Amino acid sequence: MHDASPDTSRTDPAAALFDVRNVTVDYASRGGYTRALRDVSLQIRPGQAIGVIGESGSGKTTLSRSMLGLIEPTRGHVLYRGRDVYAMGSISRFRVLSREAAMVFQDPRSSLNPRLSAGAVVRDPLTVLGIGTRQQRKAKVGELLESVGLAAELATRPVRALSGGQLQRLALARALAVEPSIIVADEPTSALDVSVQAQVLNLFQQIRARRHLALLLVSHDVRVVRFLADHVLVMCDGDVVERGATEQIYRDPHHDYTKALLAAAPRLRVQA
Helix, strand or coil, X not given: CCCCCCCCCCCCHHXXXXXXXXXXXXXXXXXXXXXXXXXXXXXXXXXXXXXXXCCCCCCHHHHHHHHCCCCCCCEEEEEECCEEHHHCCHHHHHHHHHHHEEEECCCHHHHCCCCCEHHHHHHHHHHHCCCCCHHHHHHHHHHHHHHCCCCHHHHHCEHHHCCHHHHHHHHHHHHHCCCCCEEEEECCCCCCCXXXXXXXXXXXXXXXXXXXXXXXXXXXXXXXXXXXXXXXXEEECCEEEEEEEHHHHHHCCCCHHHHHHHHHCCCCCCCC
């Protein structure tokens, strides 16, 4: 197993945004339980991009939701800036994570309210968290739309009238609204046409560099992870079977499962 990933105990925990320590998650099922995660550890530092790859059912989405305070581990700990996420009360957990960690979901058509305008979608997190005055929020919406390559005039357009690429840009603008330290992206391009995927990936890369954002990228698509991530975790049936620096993993995979994932992936051409 590669050991170049920064999530080992050798890394200073105080420097990490997220420090996932030996997390196990069991789901109750008929006749017992199903183990979704088994003794998983991970650290993400400011500005770092970690990719988690694996097939459906590998545990990668359970891992991301545990980190965001949505699925409490059966065993182990999730720390955010040194604070145990599940030792906080639910209100404190919401206040901390809703300001610091933002989610971009797989399918923007199902994660964004089609009855709202694009501006309302972006403005909602600011309103809920009481950030800025009404006038400041309106100005912020225009800035955010333009920052993801959308015209500010689109703020009045209903979500249902936008294309897939526009919707994923809108979802990213919404995630950026509270100026988070980390974005968790769960299959952010899988619902998009191939012709649009490269544009969205380039946008993620540009915004991450500009804002020094950390990124947790969850995907079955090894091409996407290779383009965006500094380090990679490979998951299979709830276990991390391989981890390391992205190029090291892609050039010299050790585990048979990793080799199979890479062998099955077509090449992705992305214009810089």
